[in-house]
Structure formats: structure tokens, C-alpha cells
Amino acid sequence: VDAAVALKSQGCSVQIWTAHHDPTHCFSETLDPDLHVVCVGDWLPTSVCGYLHALCAYIRMIYVALYLVFLSGVDYDVIFCDQVSVCIPALRLSRRRKKVLFYCHFPDQLLTQRKSALKKLYRAPIDWLEERTTGMADMILVNSQFTAGVFRETFGSLSRVRTDVLYPSLNTAAFDQSSAEAHGLQGLLPEKTSHVFLSLNRYERKKNLGLALKALAVLRCSLPSAKRAAVHLVVAGGYDERVTENVQHYIELKELAEQLHLEDCVTFLRSPSDSLKVALLRVSTAVLYTPSREHFGIVPVEAMYCSCPVIAVNSGGPLESVVDGETGFLCEPTADSFSKAMERLIGEPQLCRDMGQAGRRRVQEKFSLQAFSDQLYEYIIRLSQ
Template sequence: MVRILFLHPDLGIGGAERLVVDAALALKERGHDVSFLTNHHDISHCFKETADGSFPVQVVGDWLPRRLFGRFYAFCAYVRMLYAAFYASFLMPQREQVDVVFCDLISVCVPVLRLARHRPRILFYCHFPDQLLSARNGGLLKRLYRAPLNWLEEHTIGQADKVLVNSKFTLRVFQDTFRRLSTVPDVLYPSLHTQYFDKMEHKLEQRSTLLEEPVHPRVPRNSFVYLDINRYERKKNHSLALHSLRLLGNMLPALDFKRCRLIIAGGYDSRCVENVEHFSELEQLVEELQLQDHVVLLRSPTDEEKCHLLFEAHCLLYTPENEHFGIVPLEGMYFSKPVVALNSGGPTETVVHTSTGFLCDPNEKSFGGAMYQLFRDEALRLKMGDLGKKRVQQKFSFEAFADRLSQVVQELLPKKQQ
């Protein structure tokens, strides 16, 4: 048994959070002792495994500011994570000392962890270089502000004992971005906790035979449902789904289009200005495109609600461009739904074009054309759904993910500690 601490900035709802929670579940199932240390944990806005007692979760440094003068989010996040690393290294009780620290997103904590009294091994999981996630606009002052943070990111990642990335696409970007590093990360694809999805699917199948309840009160039972799951952020490109739906309305007869519904189910945090602003922007766009009767915008669905949406939907839309991995296409494929995604980034490694879905150009003509084809061809839609589920089972199984991650953790330690 290895004692593992997950050090993560904010245990909210998102792809990075889903990854660390699934990694924790995987390691726990392999017999390791797992706990979390974080700067923020809101039990009303988190994955249930971090709130139901599955893992010990300790919050430190939440009193530190998240921003200064409405800006400097990255700087504040770095300071908050440094505080958490300092706590883990020097203030944590001796009985809670760990063998391995799994950290992600913010690498500035790595040098502090290396100074700990009981020096743990450090595993860093790179979802994507943080400096590339920062908005490029902002001029000279923004570049001056980011320069030391970018330098810190590169030099502190290189001090981890092991680095993992989530896709071959991210590996290429990592090597192009951190040219001074000799570190060569290993690729560890995220997976799904399929036992939970199997349980939920069985429950939903039983319920659907007893109740004729719609997927949402505003969605009639005979609707053809397109589902778009992603945070309410501009880079997630939800507007592409809306414009493509408008184009679909021009391609289909009126009676057919009347059946079409688009449900956008996005992570939404009222503390995040962009979430609030972008949700309003999408509401306005729905009105401009005259799609009020065809679109439902949902905020932060629970895991159970998300499974219900995936179970009832006819296909999944995935709109971000150059997404570093994207766990949502795997979720859709596991629920036997064809996936319409953009032909860039991680989805090119998960979705097989014309087999488990469509990889499209980043415009409504290409994206809407795929939506049209799936609406018109039920046999193709069902075949793609079946092939998608088989692909997840064969290539992205939770068992393989758990075995590989447990092996990585054990290899970090001297044999006498394993």
C-alpha cells in the first residue's frame, strides 16, 4: 500500500477534477491509501466522491484571495497552491505524511514539496501547459506579467519525479512549449469509472420502462435530442452548436425540425465572471437565432442528471477546438451515442471518423451536416453508438487505467517502501 496525496487547486466540476477523482478511485481500488488537499471545496459544487466520504478532503488557504483588483488570477492561484504545498511539506501532522504527491494544473508547488521533511515522490499530471491556456491578448503588460509565471511553470515541472500527459496531442504541445526541458512525459489517457456508469445505466433502463418521463420538462418525449456538455466558457465554443442547429433548421422540413432539441449542460460557478457572462451571451444568441423553442441551457447538472441526459440523448456534440483531451466524448461513446466533434486535439485520438462519430471542420456547415446525417439515418446512428461503446471498452477501460497508474506510483518508490 502506498500513501498518496492529491494536491489540487479547486475540487469543483470540470475535466481536470474528473480526472483526479477517477485517478483517486483507481488507486483506492488497487489498495492504496488516498487523500485530497485543496484550496477550495464547495460540497454543493463538486463531484460526489469528494463529498460523500469516499476520500478524506482537507481545505487549506481558502482565505487567500482568488484575484487582486479584479485581475491577477494566475498569480493568486500560484500563491494559494504554494501555501497548500507548504502546509503539506511542513505543517501536516506526522501521522498524515505520504509517500507520493499527485499534483496537476499548477507546478509551482513541486520545489516546495521537494523540501519536505519526509520527502515524498512527486507525480505531475499535465493536462495542458498553463501558459497556453492564458488569453494571448492583453499587450505588453500582459506579456510582462506572464513571463515569470511561464518561466516558473517550465522549470518547476522539470523538478517532478515523473510527468504524465493526457494525450499524444498534449505530448507534442508539451515538447514544443517546454523546449529547455529534457523531461519526456508518458501518455496516460483518462478513463471513466465505468462501474458507476453501468450502475446508472441499469437504473435508468429500469426507470424508463416504468415512467414515461421526458429528459427535461421543456423537451417532449418524441424529441430528437442533441446534447452538448461542457463548461460555460467561451473557448468551449457552444455557439458553434447553436449556429449549427440554426442551419439544421434550414435543412430539415419544418415538422422534422420541430422535433429537434439541443440541450447544453454546462459547468457553472457563480464566482467565475466568465461563466456568468457567457451564459448570458448564449441566452442572447438563442434569441437572436430564434431557437427559444429548441434549446435548453442547464447549469451544473449533477452526475445523476448528466447520466440521464446521456441516456436519453440521440447524439453528443463536442464543440471545443484543439481540446487537449476531452473526457466527455468517452462518456457519450460509453452510453452508445455517436459523437460529433471537431477534427483537432484530443478527440482525434478518441473519436473515429465515420465509425464512432464525425470529426468536423470548425464551421456550422460541416458540423450541421453531421447533425443532419445522424437525424436522417437511424441505422447509422445506432451502429456508431455500438462501435463507440466497444471502443471505450477496448481502448480506454478503467481497469487498464487503474493498473497503469498504480504501476507508475509503485515504480516511483524504492522497493523497500512498496
């Protein structure tokens, strides 16, 4: 979506083609009538009895590609293919061969577990297909230096293929326009709350959201009893009832909060609105970013733009977005390490303010939509010539 918005700002004519678009559960930018979203193939299943998610995703994307090439009648110069590479061969079937740019967020085969022989057998052709089709793109972009390294390690046959880094951007205008009025938070937090810590991630197990809960439990043990009531954790993130893992993990986290006796100091939010998300970022003492080896992660960038320090795991994308000791803290993925950083920000309000200001400057300089737009537009022009 950011790529589409960025290219439109450069004067390009842009269409988004997808297999699913729900106007009631989508990025707000896609509701703009000037950004044309075409949805085809939503009738195809996303899974079979709760299984075969990857295979179904591949089939849906191949259908979208074939529809675009053979049935749409749309004239285009360059195709920007995001995340799923399997549709690239279909996109190359056009009689008027157009260039394909593939944006790799992270190798899909590394985002799934293989606990059984049957799962390994199922994934083998899918993994092979991912590597083979990725190499068929005319240009490959990755979202961080970390992802570039993982790309070379994972796709052995593509180790010599050039990959350029295009950091994801933040549409700062959308954040500036979002309302952060106090009424959006009324009734959400206990009255005595003066320190809010925010976990902002999808309800997925790989995001390690339980670490935020465990860190809060350790922090409460180290604080005087009089200060404990002032600290509150908000766990907010993307939630889709159609996704079994979202439903299951939400319940698991609620149960973990009960086990840690945190029911009164944790609030769980599912798919908060953009304005509420911005309001939370602006009032939070820090964002707790718990995934390990995350390929990039836009949440730390969003937090820094809202002048909110980031406490993140010291691996993956945050090593490139967060400056340790300047815009936040990079910590070991343990409750003790996170809780110490949280306690320091509670005890040093000036440090918290300084980190917030430094983070906002860093986003404006390195991760703005304008910087992303200019770089992406150069790649598009290069391919279209």
C-alpha cells in the same frame, strides 16, 4: 479525483489535498467518507478585483503544499500533483524527500490570451515558473499524444524530458449506478422532441459552445418544416457563480440563441446533476463536442460509454478518442460541417445505433477506470521504490 479513486481500488491509502472543496458543488466521489479530502487555504483570494487569477491560484497551491509538508504531519510515499506545477518546489522541501508525479493536462500558458503589453508582462514570470517547476517533477504524465507534442513545443527546455501518456479514465461504475429514470427529463424537453443533440462543456468561451447553436440554426434551415420541431439542443455544463466568465458567457449564449431565433428549441442547463447528465447522454442522438485543439476531453468518452455518437472538431484529443465514421464524426469547426453530420444521424437511425454500440466497446477496451488504474499504479510503484 479519478486518480484518487483508481489508486484506492489498488489498495493504496489516498488523501486529496486542495484549496477549495464545496460539498454542494463537487464531484460526487469526493463525498465518499472513505476518500479523505483535506481543504486548506480556502480563505486566500481566487482573484484581486476580478484579475490576477493565475497568480492567486499559484499562491493558494503553494500554501497547500507548504501546509502539507510542514504542518500536516501526514506520512506519504508519493505525491500526485495535478495541473498546477508551481507547488512542486515546496513539496520537495520535505526532510524525507518523496517523489513527485506531475500530471499535465495542458500547458497553462496556452490557455490564456495576451492582448495587452501589461498582460504579457504579467504572464512572463508565471510562464517561466510553470516551465521551470514542471521540470522539477520526478515523473511527468500527459493526457494524450496531442498534449505530449504541445508539451515539447511549449516547454523548450524540457523537450528532451520523457513524458508518458496516461489517458484519462471514465469511472464506468458511477455511470452504471446513476439513475436515468424518465422523471429526470420530464418537463425539460418539448413533447414533440424525437432528436436531442447535447453540448456538454463548461461555460467558457474557449469551448466554442456557440458553434453548437449555429449548427442547429443551419440544420433547421435544411430540414422540412414538419421535422424541425422534433429537433432540440440541450446546452449543459459546469457553472460557478464565482467565475465571471461562466456568468458572462451564459448570458452571451442566451443572447446568441435569441439572435438565431432558437429560443424554443434550445435548453440551457447550469451544473446538471450526474444522474441528469447520464439521462441526457442516453437519450441524445449525438453529443456536439465543439472545442478546438482540446488537450483530451472526457466528454466524448462519457458519450461513447452511454452509446451516444460524438460529433467533434477534428483536432486535439478527439482525434485519439473518437474513430471517425465508426463511433462518430470528426468535423471542421464550422456550422455547415456539424449540421451535415447531425442531419445524417437524424436520417440514418441504424447508423446512429451502430456508432453508439461501437463507441461503448471502445471505451470499455481503452478508457476504462481499470485500464487507467493499472497503468497509474505501475507508475506509483516505480516511483516509490
